[in-house]
Amino acid sequence: MFKGQPKGLYALALANTGERFGYYTMLAIFALFLQAKFGFSSVTTSNIYGGFMACVYFLPIFGGMLADRFGYGKMVTWGIVVMFIGYLALAFPAPQGAVGLAAMFAALFFIALGTGLFKGNLQVLVGNLYDDPKYSSKRDAAFSIFYMAINIGSMFAPTAATKITEYFLTKANLTYEAQIPQWAHQFLNGTIEPEALTQYQALAEAQGAYNGDLLAFSQYYIDSLSGAYHWGFGVACVSLIASILIYVCCRPWFKHVDVNAKQAKVQGAAIEVPEMSARETRERIVALCLVFAVVIFFWMAFQQSGLTLTYFARDYTQLKGITGFTRFGFNILNLVMIVIAVYALFSLFQSEKGSTKVISGIIAVLSLVGAWWLYGGMPESMDILPQTFQHFNPFFVVALTPVSLAVFGALAKKGKEPSAPRKIGIGMIVAALGYLVMVFASIGMPTPNALYAGAPVQFASPEWLIGTYLVLTFAELFLSPMGISFVSKVAPPKYKGMMMGLWFAATAIGNYLMGVIGMLWGSLPLWVLWTILIVLCSIAAVVIFSLMKKLERF
Numbered sequence: 001m002f003k004g005q006p007k008g009l010y011a012l013a014l015a016n017t018g019e020r021f022g023y024y025t026m027l028a029i030f031a032l033f034l035q036a037k038f039g040f041s042s043v044t045t046s047n048i049y050g051g052f053m054a055c056v057y058f059l060p061i062f063g064g065m066l067a068d069r070f071g072y073g074k075m076v077t078w079g080i081v082v083m084f085i086g087y088l089a090l091a092f093p094a095p096q097g098a099v100g101l102a103a104m105f106a107a108l109f110f111i112a113l114g115t116g117l118f119k120g121n122l123q124v125l126v127g128n129l130y131d132d133p134k135y136s137s138k139r140d141a142a143f144s145i146f147y148m149a150i151n152i153g154s155m156f157a158p159t160a161a162t163k164i165t166e167y168f169l170t171k172a173n174l175t176y177e178a179q180i181p182q183w184a185h186q187f188l189n190g191t192i193e194p195e196a197l198t199q200y201q202a203l204a205e206a207q208g209a210y211n212g213d214l215l216a217f218s219q220y221y222i223d224s225l226s227g228a229y230h231w232g233f234g235v236a237c238v239s240l241i242a243s244i245l246i247y248v249c250c251r252p253w254f255k256h257v258d259v260n261a262k263q264a265k266v267q268g269a270a271i272e273v274p275e276m277s278a279r280e281t282r283e284r285i286v287a288l289c290l291v292f293a294v295v296i297f298f299w300m301a302f303q304q305s306g307l308t309l310t311y312f313a314r315d316y317t318q319l320k321g322i323t324g325f326t327r328f329g330f331n332i333l334n335l336v337m338i339v340i341a342v343y344a345l346f347s348l349f350q351s352e353k354g355s356t357k358v359i360s361g362i363i364a365v366l367s368l369v370g371a372w373w374l375y376g377g378m379p380e381s382m383d384i385l386p387q388t389f390q391h392f393n394p395f396f397v398v399a400l401t402p403v404s405l406a407v408f409g410a411l412a413k414k415g416k417e418p419s420a421p422r423k424i425g426i427g428m429i430v431a432a433l434g435y436l437v438m439v440f441a442s443i444g445m446p447t448p449n450a451l452y453a454g455a456p457v458q459f460a461s462p463e464w465l466i467g468t469y470l471v472l473t474f475a476e477l478f479l480s481p482m483g484i485s486f487v488s489k490v491a492p493p494k495y496k497g498m499m500m501g502l503w504f505a506a507t508a509i510g511n512y513l514m515g516v517i518g519m520l521w522g523s524l525p526l527w528v529l530w531t532i533l534i535v536l537c538s539i540a541a542v543v544i545f546s547l548m549k550k551l552e553r554f
Contacts, residue, residue, distance in 0.1 A: 050515020059116025299510025
């Protein structure tokens with residue numbers, strides 16, 4: 001897995017880890033922030049969330065075109081600077097009115113623009129490392145490692161957001177209650193239903209900061225919670241500083257591949273950029289566009305983690321009084337110990353030296369013992385916040401990446417490894433199965449509109465969401481790193497930046513359509529929402545398998 005990889009891969013992966021940590025810290029609480037601070041409906045929140053995500057993944061086209069002209073490294077550097085400005089503006093606690101909205105949208109624009117300059121071009125640099133015949137056979141494994149590094153950053157992000165939220169709420173003599181922000185805004189607007197008002201009054205009286213004035217309490221809770229979220233956004237500024245330091249200090253490891261086709265031709269660069277006929281160029285672009293069209297529906301389903309799955313966690317999942325072994329997964333240190341054990345065991349079985357095997361075995365045992373010790377020290381009952389569920393997907397990615405690489409490696413030795421397009425098709429089928437889990441979890445649940453009006457709900461066990469994230473992770477491992485690898489391999493040299501940008505554009509369209517599902521969150525039964533995603537993923541799988549002969553030519 002790691003053996004024989006160029007040093008530049010690790011430098012670029014770590015630079016991306018820092019940036020992704022900040023981004024996913026922000027994303028873990030963004031939808032919650034929009035509703036807590038501004039009182040937006042699910043429709044408005046979904047529009048803003050989906051529109052922002054679409055911009056984040058659409059602007060890499062622009063960043064790729066600029067990189068094809070001015071250079072990949074320059075765009076990566078400028079991207080970090082622009083993102084920093086955006087996160088700094090988002091962390092500033094602007095007021096709730098028009099000024100606050102304008103400041104927020106300006107911040108979101110800078111974050112999206114900076115990501116567009118940074119993300120795709122960093123991945124092009126990774127791909128360029130493997131244009132060297134010496135490393136070409138390690139391309140798929142490299143992008144799996146790169147993708148794993150992304151998820152190391154995002155694995156810690158929900159915990160960072162949660163700890164910051166809890167700290168500032170505690171400082172304000174408050175505790176998190178999922179229903180309070182919604183009902184506080186309804187109370188202030190005079191739209192709260194009588195049954196909901198009774199429940200809201202009881203929740204408010206249980207808060208330490210409540211002084212008998214429900215009007216004052218409503219505004220105080222909104223200001224305190226949204227202020228805590230602003231501090232959470234500030235984490236991204238710190239993580240970007242770490243990213244730029246890694247990128248600049250380790251640049252000598254990958255500087256030799258920071259050359260686009262134009263620069264190679266003008267400067268006579270050492271990297272040879274092969275010429276392609278117009279016909280071959282066209283065929284490759286058509287093949288890539290077919291893949292882009294299919295993966296739109298994967299991202300539409302997958303990115304529900306920050307929207308409807310977070311709504312489900314907040315409104316329909318047991319968040320208080322978690323007992324038993326379920327608690328294990330809600331301590332990030334437990335999960336870190338499991339990750340260390342997995343990689344130590346991987347080293348144990350793959351190492352050729354006896355001493356390395358012994359050290360790996362010791363580390364694996366100590367990690368498992370440490371995880372069990374940490375679990376034993378956890379409280380018998382614990383409360384969690386809805387964004388905490390978002391650390392399961394990156395945890396599963398990091399823990400399962402070596403397993404997937406081992407399986408694919410074994411299949412490759414037998415000549416049976418699926419092609420990248422075939423893996424994408426399998427990923428679509430697995431994604432559909434992930435939402436089948438949610439269908440079963442949602443049977444008998446009231447609609448969101450009925451819930452907000454005070455209808456009772458039997459909370460679902462956290463295991464349902466954890467299971468969904470596990471299945472979606474399998475889908476992601478089949479599709480996302482393999483898709484990026486396929487783009488870097490098939491893209492015509494003259495259009496590498498733009499083609500990587502188009503991969504993100506497909507992601508952007510999927511992210512925008514993701515908001516459509518969020519806009520349906522209201523009167524429709526939950527199982528209907530999940531069934532829509534199952535049908536779309538299944539149709540996409542059928543389409544890509546029907547195009548397999550055309551796609552497997554490259």
